Amino acid sequence: xxxxxxxxxxxxxxxxxxxxxxxxxxxxxxxxxxxxxxxxxxxxxxxxxxxxxxxxxxxxxxxxxxxxxxxxxxxxxxxxxxxxxxxxxxxxxxxxxxxxxxxxxxxxxxxxxxxxxxxxxxxxxxxxxxxxxxxxxxxxxxxxxxxxxxxxxxxxxxxxxxxxxxxxxxxxxxxxxxxxxxxxxxxxxxxxxxxxxxxxxxxxxxxxxxxxxxxxxxxxxxxxxxxxxxxxxxxxxxxxxxxxxxxxxxxxxxxxxxxxxxxxxxxxxxxxxxxxxxxxxxxxxxxxxxxxxxxxxxxxxxxxxxxxxxxxxxxxxxxxxxxxxxxxxxxxxxxxxxxxxxxxxxxxxxxxxxxxxxxxxxxxxxxxxxxxxxxxxxxxxxxxxxxxxxxxxxxxxxxxxxxxxxxxxxxxxxxxxxxxxxxxxxxxxxxxxxxxxxxxxxxxxxxxxxxxxxxxxxxxxxxxxxxxxxxxxxxxxxxxxxxxxxxxxxxxxxxxxxxxxxxxxxxxxxxxxxxxxxxxxxxxxxxxxxxxxxxxxxxxxxxxxxxxxxxxxxxxxxxxxxxxxxxxxxxxxxxxxxxxxxxxxxxxxxxxxxxxxxxxxxxxxxxxxxxxxxxxxxxxxxxxxxxxxxxxxxxxxxxxxxxxxxxxxxxxxxxxxxxxxxxxxxxxxxxxxxxxxxxxxxxxxxxxxxxxxxxxxxxxxxxxxxxxxxxxxxxxxxxxxxxxxxxxxxxxxxxxxxxxxxxxxxxxxxxxxxxxxxxxx
Numbered sequence: 001x002x003x004x005x006x007x008x009x010x011x012x013x014x015x016x017x018x019x020x021x022x023x024x025x026x027x028x029x030x031x032x033x034x035x036x037x038x039x040x041x042x043x044x045x046x047x048x049x050x051x052x053x054x055x056x057x058x059x060x061x062x063x064x065x066x067x068x069x070x071x072x073x074x075x076x077x078x079x080x081x082x083x084x085x086x087x088x089x090x091x092x093x094x095x096x097x098x099x100x101x102x103x104x105x106x107x108x109x110x111x112x113x114x115x116x117x118x119x120x121x122x123x124x125x126x127x128x129x130x131x132x133x134x135x136x137x138x139x140x141x142x143x144x145x146x147x148x149x150x151x152x153x154x155x156x157x158x159x160x161x162x163x164x165x166x167x168x169x170x171x172x173x174x175x176x177x178x179x180x181x182x183x184x185x186x187x188x189x190x191x192x193x194x195x196x197x198x199x200x201x202x203x204x205x206x207x208x209x210x211x212x213x214x215x216x217x218x219x220x221x222x223x224x225x226x227x228x229x230x231x232x233x234x235x236x237x238x239x240x241x242x243x244x245x246x247x248x249x250x251x252x253x254x255x256x257x258x259x260x261x262x263x264x265x266x267x268x269x270x271x272x273x274x275x276x277x278x279x280x281x282x283x284x285x286x287x288x289x290x291x292x293x294x295x296x297x298x299x300x301x302x303x304x305x306x307x308x309x310x311x312x313x314x315x316x317x318x319x320x321x322x323x324x325x326x327x328x329x330x331x332x333x334x335x336x337x338x339x340x341x342x343x344x345x346x347x348x349x350x351x352x353x354x355x356x357x358x359x360x361x362x363x364x365x366x367x368x369x370x371x372x373x374x375x376x377x378x379x380x381x382x383x384x385x386x387x388x389x390x391x392x393x394x395x396x397x398x399x400x401x402x403x404x405x406x407x408x409x410x411x412x413x414x415x416x417x418x419x420x421x422x423x424x425x426x427x428x429x430x431x432x433x434x435x436x437x438x439x440x441x442x443x444x445x446x447x448x449x450x451x452x453x454x455x456x457x458x459x460x461x462x463x464x465x466x467x468x469x470x471x472x473x474x475x476x477x478x479x480x481x482x483x484x485x486x487x488x489x490x491x492x493x494x495x496x497x498x499x500x501x502x503x504x505x506x507x508x509x510x511x512x513x514x515x516x517x518x519x520x521x522x523x524x525x526x527x528x529x530x531x532x533x534x535x536x537x538x539x540x541x542x543x544x545x546x547x548x549x550x551x552x553x554x555x556x557x558x559x560x561x562x563x564x565x566x567x568x569x570x571x572x573x574x575x576x577x578x579x580x581x582x583x584x585x586x587x588x589x590x591x592x593x594x595x596x597x598x599x600x601x602x603x604x605x606x607x608x609x610x611x612x613x614x615x616x617x618x619x620x621x622x623x624x625x626x627x628x629x630x631x632x633x634x635x636x637x638x639x640x641x642x643x644x645x646x647x648x649x650x651x652x653x654x655x656x657x658x659x660x661x662x663x664x665x666x667x668x669x670x671x672x673x674x675x676x677x678x679x680x681x682x683x684x685x686x687x688x689x690x691x692x693x694x695x696x697x698x699x700x701x702x703x704x705x706x707x708x709x710x711x712x713x714x715x716x717x718x719x720x721x722x723x724x725x726x727x728x729x730x731x732x733x734x735x736x737x738x739x740x741x742x743x744x745x746x747x748x749x750x751x752x753x754x755x756x757x758x759x760x761x
Contacts, residue, residue: 037361041354047109049082050346053353054335056085056111057318059292059326062099063089079103079113083332085356086114086160086324091440093380096157096373104369112360112369116160118439119210120179121145123152125388125562126434126441128399129503129539130165130195132558134181135580135630136398137671137695139194145395146198148388150210155382156440157373159363160211162259164195166246167216170596172584173226175507178436178539178559180221182583183596183627185242186690189249196253204256204362207371208382211359214250216261216294218276219243223263226593228508232263237683239265240718240757248285252760256289256359260322262297269304271297272313277321284758290323290355299328310334315343323352384445389563396560396567401580402631406552409531411574411633412491419462421489422450423482423525424496424518425471426537432471435559436504436539445562449495449535452565456573464489469517471499476517479524486525493533493572494522500559503539512590513543526550535568541586545624556580574633579669579695581630581738585623592619597627597739598686628690628738634668636698637661641735641745648731648749653711656745658735660706662698671695674708675739677732682720688739708735712753724757 045053060075078084080103090096096115104110121127127145136142146164153161168188169177181191192214199212219239223230234243247258258281261270270276271293281287301313314330315338325331338344364371382388402410412420426432428450431443450465457463468482469475486492496518501507513519514536523546526532533553536542547554555578557568570576587595604613606621615621639659648654660672674692678685692708710733715726728751734744 037358040361040366041357044109044111044357045350045354048353050336050339050349052082052109052111053349054331055083056353056356057324057335057349058084058329058332059086059088059116059324060084060329061089061327062087076102078332080106082107082109082111084113085111086116088116088162088326090115091117091156093155093157093373093375097370097375100369100373111357112365114160114211114356114360115158115372116162117153117158118163118437119149119153119158119161120163120165120437120439121435122149122392122438122441122561123156124384124440124442124445125152125392126438126446127392127395127562128558128560129178129435129437130180131178131182131539131583132399132435132560133395134187134191134583135401135556135558136395137187137581137693138398139190141395141398142191143194143198144391146195147201148391150199150201151208152383152388154208154210154372155379158210159365159372160213160257161199162213162215163199164192164212164250165215166192166250167219167221168243168246169221169584170594171221171223171226172512172541172587172593173508173510174221174223175228175436175503175509175540176505177221177584178503181246183585184583184598184690185245187583187693188246192246192250193253196250196255200254200256205364207364211256211363212250213257213259213292214247214255215259217247217258217270217281217291218261219265220261220263226508228506229262232265234265236722237718244280249761251281251285251287256362258287258289258291260291260293260297262294262300264304264306269297269301269306271322272301272306272316272320274320282321286758288355288358290352290359291321292324293317293322293326293328295326296328298322298325298330311338314338318344318348318352323355392561393563393566396563397570397576399558399560399580400567400571400578401556401582402571402578402633403554403556403625404548404552405631405633409491409553410533410555410572412533412572414457414461414573417457417461417490419464419489420453420457421464421466421485421492421530422453422495423466423468423485423492423521424494424535425467425469426495426497426535427465427467432500432537433559433564434561435500436507438500438561441562447563447565449565449568452569456569468521471502471518472515473517476520479521482521483524483528486528486530489530491533492525492528492530493535494525495535495537496522497537497542498539503559512540514547519546522547522551533572541582541584543587543590543624545588548624556582577633577666577668578630579632579671581628581671582625583627585627586625588622588624589619591616592623595623598689600684601687626738626740628671628673629740630671630738632668632670634662634664634666634670634698634700636668636670636737637663638672638736638743641733641743643733643745643747646747648710648712648747650712650749650751650753653709654747655707655709656733656735657705657707659703660696660698661703662700665700667697667699669695669697670737672706672735673738673741675734675741676710676715677734678715678717678727679730679732681717681727681729685717688734690739706735712749713755715749716753716755723754725752725754727752
């Protein structure tokens with residue numbers, strides 16, 4: 001059945017009456033009672049045939065939205081026969097209700113379906129992209145943003161999101177850096193946990209929550225050459241030290257599902273990686289949810305060359321620990337035969353089925369299959385509410401990073417500004433502000449930069465506008481209009497960067513400059529001599545070396561979502577003091593990539609007086625902007641660091657304190673950052689590692705004291721013998737405004753300490 005006919009069948013189904021929902025605490029507690037759940041699922045599985053058990057492991061797309069390669073299947077008819085356990089890309093409570101009703105009332109056992117979707121950074125109220133949100137360094141605000149996304153998605157029938165993406169990414173060529181939290185494992189772990197808490201809330205039985213899904217397991221962000229879906233080749237130590245911590249943090253936060261990565265790791269595709277899925281995730285970490293593959297990734301193992309055909313791919317996948325097959329249909333088509341041939345144990349399928357049924361139970365779907373999707377006017381009012389847009393506005397403001405502000409050009413004084421030119425393809429753009437993976441975000445709800453500037457300035461300031469050029473191409477026909485606008489204005493604001501689909505999945509780029517036609521326009525406007533404020537809109541770090549050298553003010557605006565325009569106007573005109581900090585390094589040139597702040601030292605560290613040290617002949621080693629960097633309209637000074645002791649005992653801790661003074665006449669927020677360097681290890685250690693931060697509001701001309709506590713657990717890593725712990729020796733401790741901080745003090749750990757790497761933190 002094709003997409004159109006399937007939709008037609010479902011919308012013709014009759015409405016039915018069901019029992020009302022019970023949202024009392026008694027009901028919520030019931031659906032979290034482990035003995036009751038075990039008894040219920042034991043009884044249910046005793047009635048299930050092997051075909052029905054396999055059916056629970058099958059996930060298909062509904063065709064309402066397309067997010068990958070397609071294949072034909074008849075979801076409703078297959079689900080009624082117990083051959084499908086979950087559906088994704090079905091949208092609206094109405095549509096989902098009809099599909100759920102048809103399956104529950106017409107299948108033998110009436111097992112409800114799960115309904116998933118890529119709710120990445122908001123549902124219809126669209127928040128900044130995840131990479132942009134990470135620049136806020138505001139865990140509470142990020143959690144609130146995911147909470148809103150869950151409330152809206154659940155109100156529209158969904159109960160599962162394929163988020164958060166917690167991949168560490170150190171190569172800005174990779175388009176999916178836009179979906180994560182940047183290059184640092186420590187910060188990425190804290191953000192991953194906040195996102196899981198936001199999506200899942202305190203209790204899955206609350207129908208305003210959705211199952212979260214930590215993806216892509218694992219090391220997808222380390223794809224060679226930054227090319228999406230490409231090979232990953234890293235050591236076990238790097239895997240555990242760098243790429244796994246955010247996934248472990250998600251597990252500790254109670255994430256319900258994991259999604260496998262497209263890439264191979266150590267020669268094995270991740271959708272059949274027993275070491276990752278069974279050994280680490282399920283056995284060592286004790287994960288008790290279920291594992292789903294990414295879109296058709298089981299089938300793609302044939303292309304990898306690790307299996308001969310689809311049937312063998314399915315066997316390798318489920319034996320390695322995969323519980324649900326997304327979209328390939330391989331479990332549906334081949335798993336029963338594999339069991340009959342003894343290539344897959346029936347107990348393996350039973351375990352996968354049970355894990356999936358447990359998640360349905362915890363959501364309360366066995367009590368009420370329609371709890372998420374029953375059309376309800378009150379629930380629909382929760383989508384795109386004024387309160388949600390207010391939160392999106394706040395999140396957008398906090399995500400903006402001020403990169404340069406020479407001569408204090410910003411903020412612009414709206415009371416004294418007579419004229420301004422707004423130039424560039426993002427000037428009056430709605431859709432592009434939504435960013436990659438905006439899915440159900442509505443372009444018509446976006447307030448553009450032009451609209452926001454008009455509202456902010458009123459009629460007293462003349463605004464000259466010109467698109468000037470498109471995002472790419474070689475059409476210069478709009479240059480003349482842009483130059484004319486610039487010449488008539490006191491100041492020029494240029495809105496440039498990437499389209500929304502230049503970041504995200506399948507959006508890797510070999511050039512990470514501002515697209516050439518836009519760069520040419522910037523240079524032409526620069527020749528007018530007018531002061532220029534460059535507003536960047538992008539999903540990755542860019543190489544903007546020329547812009548940094550020539551333009552007085554640069555604001556990293558990313559793709560900010562529904563409330564982009566008002567947030568940008570607040571920053572440009574000083575109604576909000578920017579506080580964002582970068583979570584990935586901006587290189588001077590592409591040739592420096594991969595570049596990240598926590599690199600290792602070498603046997604020949606850089607020495608400007610010695611050619612035979614690690615360096616480039618045509619560029620310094622320095623980044624354009626380091627990790628943790630971001631300016632403010634306020635100015636901050638850090639005192640010397642004081643330690644309450646310089647000797648760290650194995651069971652003790654050290655308190656590091658610094659005074660931060662706002663030396664300006666304007667209240668402002670600062671992110672004080674703590675870094676540690678382990679000077680000598682059994683294996684080489686990074687030159688710095690983030691180990692703590694504090695976001696502070698500091699009134700004008702005031703000083704605040706910031707303290708950090710360090711214990712041996714904070715110093716742990718995977719040692720030479722692949723045990724986890726801290727090693728005795730000397731450590732350097734830094735506190736400052738970004739990762740380029742030089743001020744430090746020394747302390748010593750008196751003896752090595754073993755740390756349990758699998759304990760929840």
